[in-house]
Each structure stands twice: as structure tokens, then as C-alpha cells.
Amino acid sequence: MCRLGYLDTIDAESAFGVYCKPRDRLRDEPVPYGPVVHGRANLVEDDLLVAENVRCTVGDRVLFDELSLSLRPGDLVEIRGSNGSGKSTLLRCLVGLHEPDAGDIHRNVDSLYVGHRPGICGRMTPIESLRWLAGITNSNADTAFIGVALDRVGLDEARHDVCDSLSAGQQRRVALARLLVSAAPLWILDEPLTALDDDGRDLVGELLTQHRAIGGAAVCATHQTLPTAPGGTRTVTLGS
Amino acid sequence: MRLFVTQFRRDLLVAVRSRSDAANPLAFFVLATVLLGLGAGAQLAPGVIWVLALFANVLAVEGVFRRDHDDGTLEQLLIHAQPLFPAVMGKLAAHWALSGLPVAVLSPVAAIMLTGTANGVGVLVLSLCIGTPALTLLGAIGSALIVATGRGGLLVAILVLPFYVPVLIFGASASTAAMLGEPVAFQLLALAALLAASLTAAPFAVGKALAISQEY
Numbered sequence: 001m002c003r004l005g006y007l008d009t010i011d012a013e014s015a016f017g018v019y020c021k022p023r024d025r026l027r028d029e030p031v032p033y034g035p036v037v038h039g040r041a042n043l044v045e046d047d048l049l050v051a052e053n054v055r056c057t058v059g060d061r062v063l064f065d066e067l068s069l070s071l072r073p074g075d076l077v078e079i080r081g082s083n084g085s086g087k088s089t090l091l092r093c094l095v096g097l098h099e100p101d102a103g104d105i106h107r108n109v110d111s112l113y114v115g116h117r118p119g120i121c122g123r124m125t126p127i128e129s130l131r132w133l134a135g136i137t138n139s140n141a142d143t144a145f146i147g148v149a150l151d152r153v154g155l156d157e158a159r160h161d162v163c164d165s166l167s168a169g170q171q172r173r174v175a176l177a178r179l180l181v182s183a184a185p186l187w188i189l190d191e192p193l194t195a196l197d198d199d200g201r202d203l204v205g206e207l208l209t210q211h212r213a214i215g216g217a218a219v220c221a222t223h224q225t226l227p228t229a230p231g232g233t234r235t236v237t238l239g240s
Numbered sequence: 241m242r243l244f245v246t247q248f249r250r251d252l253l254v255a256v257r258s259r260s261d262a263a264n265p266l267a268f269f270v271l272a273t274v275l276l277g278l279g280a281g282a283q284l285a286p287g288v289i290w291v292l293a294l295f296a297n298v299l300a301v302e303g304v305f306r307r308d309h310d311d312g313t314l315e316q317l318l319i320h321a322q323p324l325f326p327a328v329m330g331k332l333a334a335h336w337a338l339s340g341l342p343v344a345v346l347s348p349v350a351a352i353m354l355t356g357t358a359n360g361v362g363v364l365v366l367s368l369c370i371g372t373p374a375l376t377l378l379g380a381i382g383s384a385l386i387v388a389t390g391r392g393g394l395l396v397a398i399l400v401l402p403f404y405v406p407v408l409i410f411g412a413s414a415s416t417a418a419m420l421g422e423p424v425a426f427q428l429l430a431l432a433a434l435l436a437a438s439l440t441a442a443p444f445a446v447g448k449a450l451a452i453s454q455e456y
Contacts, residue, residue: 097315097454113319117312123257124250132313135246136327137320162257 047072047108048186048217049094054103056089063089064238067103071186073215076208078222078235085239087221088116088190094219095188110137111186116194118175122164126150126174129163130181141181149180153203168195176200179207187211187218193226201227243321247330254307255338265300266342269293273350282356286364286419287412289350293343293368294375294408300339301379302396304331305387305450314387315454324447332380332443340372351415360418367424367431371411374435377442378403384449407434 063086205227414427
């Protein structure tokens with residue numbers, strides 16, 4: 001199969017192995033979600049991520065408590081809340097960078113995290129950065145494939161410039177190219193729309209839609225409306 | 241192994257691209273050698289070269305994780321590199337290849353300038369080749385602990401100097417004994433033991449310290 005058509009033609013099972021079995025679930029049916037789900041019996045085998053009764057505090061202030069969340073193939077969860085309400089902390093907990101004060105987080109699949117810091121070294125070119133990331137994530141993306149991903153995010157001209165010489169929006173686009181290169185079924189995105197132009201926003205929407213269509217799931221912290229189809233989207237509001 | 245190679249190559253590339261940063265500790269070593277040679281003449285003990293190598297090492301290791309932390313590549317490494325051990329080793333190996341190794345290579349010149357004799361230069365180089373990787377590994381623990389605080393310099397030195405002392409003692413003792421023509425096997429073996437201990441333990445400690453540094 002031609003790798004150029006990766007996103008359009010690949011089927012979910014081969015992309016994600018045994019982890020992700022997209023279910024024939026109607027995306028518009030109400031998803032049973034409440035902020036508190038006590039006494040969850042056990043893990044559903046195709047949950048990508050389950051967080052149970054998570055609590056995080058900063059000093060004496062409780063950011064969130066008894067927060068439970070589960071993600072299945074095709075899910076998109078938006079995390080909303082004012083500045084300082086703990087969105088980034090929650091995402092860092094989900095990806096394992098931050099240890100919550102209480103609660104359990106089960107990560108059943110590889111996840112991809114795009115945080116406030118882009119994860120792109122300023123002294124490397126976009127291609128080198130993505131090759132390094134592919135190297136540490138055991139992804140088998142080669143240079144040609146990375147080139148295609150950079151084309152897709154609109155960086156075909158800049159691919160051999162070091163990232164320090166790129167604009168903030170372009171660096172953000174390099175981070176978006178990671179979404180294409182990675183094979184992780186779970187995306188954890190912290191304000192993915194920051195510094196992007198309208199075109200870039202639409203691109204994020206497209207990527208999310210495609211990702212969910214092939215059985216991936218995503219958690220996004222955002223202040224803006226994600227340019228994506230509303231079906232199946234859940235919203236968690238922090239600090240309310 | 242793949243993680244080690246990936247990280248080693250990446251860090252060499254970044255270091256070569258930011259030459260001025262990478263060359264600072266080496267420039268310190270060369271300048272200090274020249275100034276000491278001019279000021280004190282060729283009558284110093286070879287232990288002085290060990291002290292200079294140690295200071296050059298503290299200067300270098302202090303920033304080993306700083307850039308990665310600032311641009312977010314460090315958190316990506318912590319998330320994805322499973323296990324972390326080979327990736328940390330690759331990073332520190334690349335770091336040593338551009339800080340400790342050049343110092344060891346330049347040390348014969350420094351020895352002749354400062355001690356006025358070429359006796360025991362081979363042992364000096366060997367002791368630096370064994371000792372400086374141990375210094376890098378131990379220093380990386382301190383550097384990893386404070387990477388998120390944004391401070392550096394003297395703080396790392398205060399944290400890690402106590403751990404540097406045994407390495408310094410055996411290294412300086414080996415090179416002094418070699419210059420005087422005395423046996424050096426014990427000191428070199430002790431240095432090698434220190435290196436073996438830090439090779440096995442330090443990368444774990446560095447990984448743990450880095451994980452802690454991400455909690456804020």
C-alpha cells in the first residue's frame with residue numbers, strides 16, 4: 001500500500017493492532033458520563049484510558065477532585081475551564097508526567113502528548129526533530145513519510161531550516177506533524193489551536209476527525225471551539 | 241540499544257549545532273591551564289589538572305538538561321522512552337564525548353605546561369578517561385534535580401561536589417604517583433570501581449530526578 005495515502009486508506013485494526021477495536025456504537029447516543037463514577041467494577045477491555053477519582057491540589061487549593069474519565073475509540077473529550085483551573089495539570093496527569101494526589105489512571109495504549117512546550121528542539125530541522133521522536137517512540141516512520149507529513153501541515157518549504165528560524169505558528173505546525181507521524185491511538189493535546197491561523201485550525205479539526213474515524217481518541221484542553229464535528233464530543237469543565 | 245543510539249546521535253547533532261555552548265567548558269580548561277602556566281610556572285602538581293578537569297565538568301554538566309527542558313523535548317523523552325535508562329545513557333555519553341573526552345585528550349599538553357615533565361602522562365590521560373565519565377554521571381543527577389528551578393551554576397556545584405571528592409582524590413593521587421614513578425594500580429582500580437558504580441546507579445537516579453522535576 002502506498003504510504004502517501006496513510007490517513008485515508010489505512011484501516012483501524014492494522015494501524016493500532018489489538019488495542020483499538022472501533023465499536024459499532026452510535027456516536028450521537030448520550031455517553032454515560034458523570035463527574036463522579038464511584039465503584040467502577042472493572043476495566044472495559046477496549047478503554048484506551050481510564051481515570052478514576054483523580055484529585056490534584058496546588059498548595060492548599062484543590063484543582064479538581066473525584067474526577068473520573070474513560071476514553072474509548074472515537075471519543076473526543078474537551079477540557080474547559082478558566083486560566084489556572086488545572087487543565088494542563090489534568091492532561092499532564094493523564095500522560096503520566098504528573099502524579100495525582102489521589103486516584104488511579106490506567107493507560108492501556110501509547111499516548112501522544114503535545115503540551116505548551118512544542119517538544120521541538122530549536123537547533124534541529126523539522127525533519128530531524130520528527131525522526132528523533134519517531135526513534136524514541138518506536139514508530140517506523142521514515143524520512144519520506146515524515147516529508148509527506150510536513151507537506152500536509154504546510155511546511156514543505158521550511159523542512160530543512162532549523163526550528164529556531166521558524167515562526168511560532170510554524171513551530172506549532174511542526175508539533176502538529178507529530179500527530180501524523182505518531183501511531184499512538186490516544187492524543188492528549190494542550191491548547192492545540194494556540195498560535196495557529198484559520199487554515200491551521202481547520203487542519204487540527206481534520207486531523208482530529210480522521211483520527212477518531214480510524215479508532216483513535218483525543219483529549220483536548222482548549223478555550224476555543226474545536227473545528228470538528230460535534231458528534232460524540234464530551235466536555236469536562238474544571239473549576240465549576 | 242536503539243534508544244541509546246537515537247539519543248546519542250541527536251545530542252551530538254544538537255551540540256555541534258550550538259558550538260559556542262559546547263565549547264565553553266573546554267575553553268575554560270584551556271584558558272585556566274594557560275593562565276596557571278603563566279602565573280605559577282611549570283612546577284605544579286598533576287592534581288591541579290584534575291581540579292581544572294573537575295571544574296570544567298561542573299560547568300558543562302550544569303546545563304545538560306536545560307535546553308531540553310525549555311523546549312519540551314525532555315518531557316517527550318520521559319513520556320516515550322521506555323525504558324529511560326538507555327536514553328539517559330545515550331544523552332550522557334554524547335555529553336561526555338564533547339566535554340570529558342576533549343579534556344582528557346588535551347591533558348598531556350596541560351601536564352607539560354603545568355608540571356614541566358611528561359612523566360606519567362599516560363596514567364593521567366587514563367585516569368581522566370576513567371574518572372570524567374563518573375563525574376559526568378554524578379553531576380547529571382544534580383543537574384536533573386534542579387533543571388525545572390531555572391537556577392544553575394553554583395547550586396549544581398554545591399549539590400554534586402561532595403560526590404566528586406572521591407573521584408578527585410583517586411584521580412589526583414594516581415597522576416601524582418605516576419609522575420613520581422610509583423605504582424598506580426590501586427588508584428586506577430578504585431577509579432574504575434567508582435565508574436562502575438556510577439554507570440549502574442546514576443542513570444536510574446537521573447531518570448527519577450527528571451521525573452520529579454516535571455511535577456509542578
